[in-house]
Amino acid sequence: MKRARRLERLRPTFPLIFWQLCERCRMEFRREWGWTLTVGLSCSIYRHVCASCAPERKDAENFFLPRGMGSDSFRPPPSE
Ligand SMILES: [Zn+2]
Numbered sequence: 001m002k003r004a005r006r007l008e009r010l011r012p013t014f015p016l017i018f019w020q021l022c023e024r025c026r027m028e029f030r031r032e033w034g035w036t037l038t039v040g041l042s043c044s045i046y047r048h049v050c051a052s053c054a055p056e057r058k059d060a061e062n063f064f065l066p067r068g069m070g071s072d073s074f075r076p077p078p079s080e
Helices: 057-064
Strands: 009-013 034-039 045-050
Touching (some): 045 057
């Protein structure tokens, strides 16, 4: 039985130029701290959460991996 994949790379980010969309509050942030999760090996996916939603690393980890696998399970359905 395979456990949930470990967090690939979770690192603090401080975007200066580009806006990053926080996946939790759906606000774009820039020039403030947040977290970037890099998922995947061949095709990397970058996911972001702002520091307001995840002030500490463990908050970001809990957000990105709330209950093991199924990182898509908590995504809201597309509203478009
Ligand atoms: Zn946020």
